[in-house]
Amino acid sequence: MQPQERLVVIVGPTAVGKTALSLTLAKRLGGEIISGDSMQVYRYMDIGTAKVSPAERAVVPHHLIDIVNPDEEYSVALFQQMATRLIREINQRGRLPFIVGGTGLYIEAVTHRFRFAQAEQDPQLRERLKRLAETEGVEALHRRLAQIDPVTAKRLHPNDVKRVIRAIEIYELTGKTMADFQQRAEQSPYNLYMVGLTMDRARLYERINQRVDQMIADGLVEEVRRLLERGYDPSLVSLQGLGYKELIPYLQGACTLEEAVAEIKKRTRRFAKRQLSWFRRMPEVHWYDLSNPKDYPTIVNTIHCTLAGKFAHTPNI
Incomplete structure (x- = not known):
């Protein structure tokens, strides 16, 4: 019988700290990271999608980032196909694959092998x-x-x-x-460990607000302006993403920047609630509460030890 391929998944709401944790664990455990974010696949959309920096990507290999243009189609079925292949290849290299992100449908389509309709076209x-x-x-x-x-x-x-x-x-x-x-398999085909990150709602919302402010300071308005100047249609799926959709009316003179930023924050908070609802119904997720910053080092070490124990007989742990 073929041994199961190993897979670590880190999920949780936006701004909870998935990226920082994944970089730490992947460096310690010889991992490679597959982005589980439906927006990070798009080129030219860096600030609003909170992509890891080139320096961080140089330390830990990342996959499924910057692979299509904003006007190109991308789907959960395509993500499933690409991520499944990458998990196999990373395992074959003797390294540990991590899927990290907050797009529940994309991630669950991989971890539990959703079937997609093969219907013809009319x-x-x-x-x-x-x-x-x-x-x-x-x-x-x-x-x-x-x-x-x-x-x-x-x-x-x-x-x-x-x-x-x-x-x-x-x-x-x-x-x-x-x-x-899109029915879920009862059991994952992988030797799987799923990490779920959460924190007190007030603290999470504060982090979301701070993140949006930082994106604006980092040049998100200019990023959206450049996309429009490149000729990308505002109605594209990519430009309906959080942070992009709300700034387009501002750039078109339909609202103030303050109003646009407030709308981004409001919609991001609502999105975080939906993310938590999605992941909380997945029984495989092991939850860790990051509300208290003092607990963070202990939590990181606990997860590290858990993963090292689970994958102790594999070559890179």
Whole structure:
């Protein structure tokens, strides 16, 4: 019987400290990091997606960062395919793969091998749905999806017209929803350890606010302006990301910078709540509370010892 491939996953809400912990553990344990963030795949979008710096990437190898342009399609199925291949290759090198990020669907699609619909395409149906979006608005198209597949509709933005159309198409052709196809395997195929990071809500929200302020200071407004100057359409899925969508109205003169920043902070706090809800329903996650900074060194050492013990018979631990 083939031994299970090893995999460490670090999840949690935005700004909780996933990156810092992953860099420490990966350096100690001979690891390589696969980004589990659906926005870090895009080039030219560095500040708003909180990518690790080039210096940090030089210390620990990182994967699935800067692999597509903002106007190119990327999907959870593609992420699953790429991450699965990388996990195998990293294991074969005798190193320890880490998936680190906060995009729950992407991560769970890998850890529990979601199946994705193989339905054919119907060009006529797609054209009708596209016309519906053009004549009645993207919200009308999104409402149609919500009636047949509320689970998928909840995670897709109305502006993500291509994926909304695909979800409707799958239902029309198969009688099953996209959510029906994305069923979770009962057990992970990996020798898996999942770390979940959390902290007191007030402290987390304070860290989120500080992070947004730092992004603005680091030049997030200029980053968004450059994307628009490159000709990228504001309705692109990539530009609907937190920090980008809210600054576009400011750059178009529709609101003040203070209003845009306040909106980023509000929406990021809401996003953090949704992230926690997603990960808390995963029984495999081992939770660690980072509310008290004094506890951090002990927590790091505890996780390190746990991983070293779990993977003690592998060559790099």
